[in-house]
Amino acid sequence: MIGQNNRNAHVADVIKATEGDTTNYDSIITDSWRRCIQEHQLNPVTAPEVYVHTSAQLRERQQRMEDILRTARFGLETLHRQIAGLGYTILLTDAQGITIDFIGDPAFETELRHAGLYLGAEWSESLAGTNGVGTCIANGKGLIVHQGDHFSANHINLTCTAVPIFDPQGQIAAVLDISALRSPEEKQSQHLALALVTHCAHQVENATLFNHFNRNWILKFSSSPEFLCVDPEYVLALDEDGLITGFNNRTALLLRHEFGLAPVKGGDLKGRAFEDVFDCTLEKLGNFARLSHPRATIKLKHSGTILFLQAIPPTVSVRGPASTSMPKMPEPLANFTKGDPAVVTVLERAAKLADAPISLLIQGETGTGKEYFARAVHDSSARSHKEFVAINCAAFPESLIESELFGYEAGAFTGAQSKGKQGLVAQANGGTLFLDEIGDMPLMLQTRLLRVLAEREIIPVGATRPIKLDVRVIAATHRNLTAMIKTGQFREDLYYRLNGFELILPALRDRSDIEWLIERLIRLRCPTAPPVLTPEAASALYRYRWPGNVRELKNVLDFALAVCSKGVVSIDDLPSSVLGISMRPMERSQTDDSPVDSEAASLRTHLARRHWNVTQVARDLNVDRTTIHRRMKRFGIVAPNQCVE
């Protein structure tokens, strides 16, 4: 527990330091405090809390980060063994500071959860104030945020040591953090922790390069030969033309210094030629590769620095940079994205599983394209010449669903067709049965479906003998089935039958290919003379949050294409929902109030949901903080806690 006196003293320290008295703190900390107040609009008095994301959001983040999670896991476990017993918890966060992996002492689970040292917790500086992860992301380098260095008085018991893990193009991909609930008062006590975490992050970066660039040359460099092969300081990947495709962070720092480049985070080194960096020709690399022991040296062209080198040729021989391009994908699946990393991961999986004898469960918000995707999996499979039968489990009246699904014998019930009827499940025989909204299937039918899946046979209503079936089942839902299992609304055994593999489609607002998708949808609608968007219209579409996802985008474009003139879609052709405050359609239709009232109500809802954190709301609505302030003023909305804003 943090006493009120300590809290008050801490708040006074933060305020004093941000007003200029910075004597007791590192500048990196006081700069961050100033950012918290001035840019993130956080208030030390109200002590920001850590926001915890839902398990569905967490899973989506984890899926996006699948590669790094897998690569980093061994590093995390090794690090955990090194510091076991010292009371540290290890967190791996994504580049937004959301915790996607975690190793902590289960004995302290409640305390760790309470402190935000847990899966799903967001440690971005803009939400949680100065802290290890968030401030590391803001500065792009490793640091210690110890006890009173934290902005929020809620966190002044913690010590956090965080180091960025960079992707092979020099962007922050993740942050590795070790935190402890209790620690000595001296910040110096954490210096060894910083060295350990830095080393672990470096190893994760190297492992990522070795794993991902097996179609490229890998060059390992060190200033001494002893550890060159096992733990090189610098690692560089080159394509067959000798152009740089990837590097670890130490190499980025070395080469940026070499080229006199500003220490930016972007990929300013990618594509540069090996021969521009080293005093060596590309042909000679082959000779280095043939050396059995790494005693070869190489000279940096500009500084003349000499490094030991081990050169490893591509283990898979192809021309050109293969690691960044999309692998060959069946045509129907390839139409789903233009390179969004999370979607590509899902597609690669789906391509491999297209003919696997397992059921697939597709999760995703409404309108993300679950049915469209399921059909693409079917079309990519050997079953494509047979039927794809889609059933919306939420749309059938309960009384009809059994006979519709399983069919019935002649005269099975009053009103039945005299010849009987084949059910939808039997129609999918040899093909794919798509069960949409599976979370809405009544429990009684879940039991029947379980039998179909287990026995691979159906018994039509009124029949006595079962019919053998060969169907591939793909189910989809936007509901949280695991939560439904806990409340007894969904059968656990059915869940495991359906979930041979789970594929999660990201929300449209999280996809990087919206520009491509807009163009695709326009071309599908107007293949001969597709209208163009004005820059204002395009930017309104990019800014909008798309709660109805691709379906909503499609509807908006259909509307715009219908009302636009002279082949140009301007901002006036977009429906008002897309402009200004992005209200959810549901919220709008539920009220008969004037547009101003409903806008105000929507804003109030957003603010309340985010505990009146304007920065977070601005992020949700994709507008500036000042816009939110202006709107609050216009609607006369005042935060319940005046201190926040």
Ligand SMILES: Nc1ncnc2c1ncn2[C@@H]1O[C@H](COP(=O)(O)OP(=O)(O)OP(=O)(O)O)[C@@H](O)[C@H]1O
């Ligand atoms: N890549 C794409 N190209 C063209 N159209 C797409 C694409 N992805 C989705 N769509 C379209 O978006 C709309 C919504 O897709 P779909 O019905 O598959 O979503 P869903 O996730 O199954 O929705 P719900 O959860 O409401 O059932 C459909 O009209 C679909 O054709």
